[in-house]
Amino acid sequence: MIMAPVCPVMELPIGGRVIRVVAGKSIGLFNVGGRIVAIQNICPHELAPVCLGKVQGTTAPGAVGQWTYHRDGEFLICPWHGWEFDLLTGDCLTDARKLKHFETTVMDGWVHVLM
Numbered sequence: 001m002i003m004a005p006v007c008p009v010m011e012l013p014i015g016g017r018v019i020r021v022v023a024g025k026s027i028g029l030f031n032v033g034g035r036i037v038a039i040q041n042i043c044p045h046e047l048a049p050v051c052l053g054k055v056q057g058t059t060a061p062g063a064v065g066q067w068t069y070h071r072d073g074e075f076l077i078c079p080w081h082g083w084e085f086d087l088l089t090g091d092c093l094t095d096a097r098k099l100k101h102f103e104t105t106v107m108d109g110w111v112h113v114l115m
């Protein structure tokens, strides 16, 4: 395992996204409400570059026949078939397959990813 510097933390403001190749793997870094998340840029469905997808919230059930939009900026939508993934957990909302996460830390102003 290596702890690789990936990008200056200044390049990742809240809501920001950076995609880099680290140790031969394409990795997407997202600042989700102040928490930096690193995921492999491969969708577990059919291998799309999932980190290029839209980031948004999702709906939660409310009263009968009603839905509430919540958790804006915490879900990644795959650009190929629209699967929704929780950026914080990697869970897919409609399937058991998950995004691959990597541990991150900030040292000396740089985001590092444990590979």
Ligand code: FES
Binding pocket: 043, 044, 045, 046, 047, 048, 050, 078, 079, 080, 081, 082, 083
């Ligand atoms: S490849 Fe991502 S949803 Fe199909």
